[in-house]
Amino acid sequence: MKSPILAQCVLQRGLSLSSIHCGSSAAMIVPASGLYKHEEPASQLSSSRKINRSDNSRTYCFDRVHETRLEVSLKSVLNLFLLGKFRVAWEYGNTTFFNSIFKPILKRLSGTKSLCPKQRSRRKSKSSRSEFAIAGKNIIFVGGLGCIGMHTCREIVKKGPKNLLILDKIEKSETIKNLQELNPETTTVTYYPYDVTVSLVESKKMLTTIFEKFKKIDLLINGASILDDHQVEETIAVNFTGMMNTISALMDFWDKQKGCSGGAIANICSVAAFNPIYQLPVYSASMAAVFSFTNSLAKLAPITGVTAYSINLGIMRASLVGQYNSWMDVEPCVVHLLLQHPTQTPTNAARNFVKAIEANKNGAIWKLDLADLEEVKWTGFKHWDPRI
Amino acid sequence: MKSPILAQCVLQRGLSLSSIHCGSSAAMIVPASGLYKHEEPASQLSSSRKINRSDNSRTYCFDRVHETRLEVSLKSVLNLFLLGKFRVAWEYGNTTFFNSIFKPILKRLSGTKSLCPKQRSRRKSKSSRSEFAIAGKNIIFVGGLGCIGMHTCREIVKKGPKNLLILDKIEKSETIKNLQELNPETTTVTYYPYDVTVSLVESKKMLTTIFEKFKKIDLLINGASILDDHQVEETIAVNFTGMMNTISALMDFWDKQKGCSGGAIANICSVAAFNPIYQLPVYSASMAAVFSFTNSLAKLAPITGVTAYSINLGIMRASLVGQYNSWMDVEPCVVHLLLQHPTQTPTNAARNFVKAIEANKNGAIWKLDLADLEEVKWTGFKHWDPRI
Numbered sequence: 132m133k134s135p136i137l138a139q140c141v142l143q144r145g146l147s148l149s150s151i152h153c154g155s156s157a158a159m160i161v162p163a164s165g166l167y168k169h170e171e172p173a174s175q176l177s178s179s180r181k182i183n184r185s186d187n188s189r190t191y192c193f194d195r196v197h198e199t200r201l202e203v204s205l206k207s208v209l210n211l212f213l214l215g216k217f218r219v220a221w222e223y224g225n226t227t228f229f230n231s232i233f234k235p236i237l238k239r240l241s242g243t244k245s246l247c248p249k250q251r252s253r254r255k256s257k258s259s260r261s262e263f264a265i266a267g268k269n270i271i272f273v274g275g276l277g278c279i280g281m282h283t284c285r286e287i288v289k290k291g292p293k294n295l296l297i298l299d300k301i302e303k304s305e306t307i308k309n310l311q312e313l314n315p316e317t318t319t320v321t322y323y324p325y326d327v328t329v330s331l332v333e334s335k336k337m338l339t340t341i342f343e344k345f346k347k348i349d350l351l352i353n354g355a356s357i358l359d360d361h362q363v364e365e366t367i368a369v370n371f372t373g374m375m376n377t378i379s380a381l382m383d384f385w386d387k388q389k390g391c392s393g394g395a396i397a398n399i400c401s402v403a404a405f406n407p408i409y410q411l412p413v414y415s416a417s418m419a420a421v422f423s424f425t426n427s428l429a430k431l432a433p434i435t436g437v438t439a440y441s442i443n444l445g446i447m448r449a450s451l452v453g454q455y456n457s458w459m460d461v462e463p464c465v466v467h468l469l470l471q472h473p474t475q476t477p478t479n480a481a482r483n484f485v486k487a488i489e490a491n492k493n494g495a496i497w498k499l500d501l502a503d504l505e506e507v508k509w510t511g512f513k514h515w516d517p518r519i
Numbered sequence: 520m521k522s523p524i525l526a527q528c529v530l531q532r533g534l535s536l537s538s539i540h541c542g543s544s545a546a547m548i549v550p551a552s553g554l555y556k557h558e559e560p561a562s563q564l565s566s567s568r569k570i571n572r573s574d575n576s577r578t579y580c581f582d583r584v585h586e587t588r589l590e591v592s593l594k595s596v597l598n599l600f601l602l603g604k605f606r607v608a609w610e611y612g613n614t615t616f617f618n619s620i621f622k623p624i625l626k627r628l629s630g631t632k633s634l635c636p637k638q639r640s641r642r643k644s645k646s647s648r649s650e651f652a653i654a655g656k657n658i659i660f661v662g663g664l665g666c667i668g669m670h671t672c673r674e675i676v677k678k679g680p681k682n683l684l685i686l687d688k689i690e691k692s693e694t695i696k697n698l699q700e701l702n703p704e705t706t707t708v709t710y711y712p713y714d715v716t717v718s719l720v721e722s723k724k725m726l727t728t729i730f731e732k733f734k735k736i737d738l739l740i741n742g743a744s745i746l747d748d749h750q751v752e753e754t755i756a757v758n759f760t761g762m763m764n765t766i767s768a769l770m771d772f773w774d775k776q777k778g779c780s781g782g783a784i785a786n787i788c789s790v791a792a793f794n795p796i797y798q799l800p801v802y803s804a805s806m807a808a809v810f811s812f813t814n815s816l817a818k819l820a821p822i823t824g825v826t827a828y829s830i831n832l833g834i835m836r837a838s839l840v841g842q843y844n845s846w847m848d849v850e851p852c853v854v855h856l857l858l859q860h861p862t863q864t865p866t867n868a869a870r871n872f873v874k875a876i877e878a879n880k881n882g883a884i885w886k887l888d889l890a891d892l893e894e895v896k897w898t899g900f901k902h903w904d905p906r907i
Binding site: 331363364367371372375376379382386388402403404405406407408409410411412413415416417418419420421422423424426427428430431434435443445446458459460461462465468469471472498500507509510511512513514515516517518519 | 755904
């Protein structure tokens with residue numbers, strides 16, 4: 132006896148409709164037909180029975196191909212739909228398993244089904260933007276006692292968040308006290324000792340403590356970084372791994388996939404992510420990594436519920452008063468050279484920083500240079516497109 | 520009595536000439552006046568005595584300002600000159616100290632002094648390109664037993680290098696044997712066990728052993744990488760830190776600043792550096808970091824004597840046959856999705872890889888996708904310019 136059809140997939144070439152038919156208990160990921168210009172990989176279709184149809188479409192009947200990957204496939208279909216990358220016509224789902232998993236999903240989908248991806252993303256970004264203001268929110272600022280951190284914290288406190296939680300390696304009690312005094316009736320400023328280079332487990336412990344106390348966090352600002360190309364591993368650990376681990380830990384409390392309600396991430400990056408300060412190749416590379424990671428996070432927002440944007444700081448006079456080492460001492464006077472060009476003060480930068488937070492625009496690439504806030508239309512993307 | 524003038528610096532605004540006058544024992548970094556459109560930072564000039572002159576220039580007399588930074592300043596002047604970023608007129612250097620340090624340098628400078636930076640860089644890149652061929656060279660391939668590594672090694676051996684040193688974590692003796700048999704009379708293939716995540720000290724030890732035996736290495740290919748976004752720290756350690764540590768260790772044997780004779784670096788990167796595969800944000804970010812670092816290395820070539828280029832691979836069918844994890848399982852079928860688009864085979868990619876090696880073009884950004892080799896004119900740089 133023939134094995135039951137697990138999935139039946141109809142691809143209509145040249146049309147915008149793709150369909151999933153769930154014969155018994157599996158779902159296939161079916162991209163919109165526009166993406167199917169090229170031949171499907173034989174490896175995926177080899178176990179299927181191809182049925183050519185008269186209406187310029189093909190039907191693939193999968194017998195047992197994807198059985199073991201059933202759950203991930205179902206999850207994936209949902210994710211792709213939410214990302215607006217795929218259009219799926221739910222013609223039927225006739226098994227208990229399929230319906231029990233997709234029932235709540237189908238309900239949500241029915242509202243958005245007719246939207247094309249562009250319409251959906253526009254609507255989404257508009258609503259997320261208008262939702263966010265600093266006033267009344269709970270905000271975590273990692274590295275909030277650094278140069279730009281301190282100045283931005285001042286501007287944030289003036290806007291009246293409910294709680295500003297400053298996580299930094301070394302306590303500066305005088306600064307915390309001054310911040311608290313800025314807006315004592317509206318805002319509570321709390322300091323937590325936090326070294327971003329601790330393990331993911333430690334980061335999770337710290338955040339568990341915070342969430343137990345504050346219940347909800349609306350915004351995470353990642354601002355811990357060092358600028359010293361003699362310290363290669365430390366630079367990577369603080370600037371890149373630290374930021375990623377903090378975010379990974381936070382996903383336990385924010386990720387929509389885990390039933391949580393999302394949040395927003397502002398990653399402090401640098402203009403050196405656009406174009407490296409080649410005398411500081413380690414720092415510049417770490418910033419390029421943070422920039423790339425933030426762009427990915429933003430694109431994952433429909434899946435995770437966590438929006439993200441990067442604030443790419445230009446050269447700031449105050450943060451460069453010290454002497455920073457270039458890689459291999461290739462340019463011992465790199466700071467002096469940078470300071471020979473126009474710079475910005477942390478006070479000015481902090482004011483614009485707060486504007487970027489208030490804009491709360493998922494995927495935005497903010498350039499905060501020379502006391503000006505500009506949204507960059509990044510052209511780097513044009514050199515390749517993963518198309519998924 | 521007045522302290523002696525340590526340095527006297529003449530900036531002629533609106534003209535291309537800047538001068539260094541060494542009164543007793545210090546040198547100042549003086550960029551070409553074109554860069555001096557903006558006000559000089561007060562912090563650097565506060566201890567100087569400003570003398571306004573009639574010929575649209577200013578003279579700053581530094582008394583004891585830069586005394587402690589004398590050595591780095593001198594080195595820096597040289598580096599800037601070699602980079603072609605600055606034009607310096609050596610009017611006089613009247614102290615023993617100045618002359619003893621600069622004598623060999625002045626000799627070199629006298630030959631190139633009249634060249635404008637553009638002419639110099641053109642001449643340099645042309646000569647470096649024609650110099651390099653694989654035949655007869657000593658080549659290190661880190662990660663040479665991975666998927667693209669193995670195929671590229673085959674193509675390299677066919678071109679007849681003197682030595683191909685394959686450094687990889689796990690030995691594949693059958694592969695080494697096969698490679699050796701490809702061109703046994705011309706090429707010696709040697710395997711060294713090497714885990715790129717070892718410390719810088721260990722990397723240096725390994726390279727010391729290699730240089731003791733082979734004396735000269737012409738090309739380093741960095742190809743060790745992993746693709747698994749569940750392994751965040753491992754991805755960074757292998758893909759990014761490992762590559763940087765290997766290069767840093769090699770600089771002991773290559774860096775012109777240390778009296779060595781340079782070399783070439785080919786960093787295997789990914790098209791995900793241009794535009795992240797957002798379901799693999801950790802991998803993509805690590806590639807963005809490698810890409811940025813390579814671009815910096817290329818710009819440092821006039822100082823270090825070490826040229827560099829990136830070979831950014833597109834999606835390869837064979838390397839994706841396994842199941843790779845997406846970050847936080849945001850897209851369990853990421854590999855299947857990538858494979859739904861046209862890919863390339865490692866064999867085709869390897870042939871083009873060798874073409875990129877033979878081009879040996881410092882700063883080139885090679886896109887090796889769909890079995891095509893294309894030099895990318897990267898537009899990301901346009902969003903900011905460090906101007907140093």
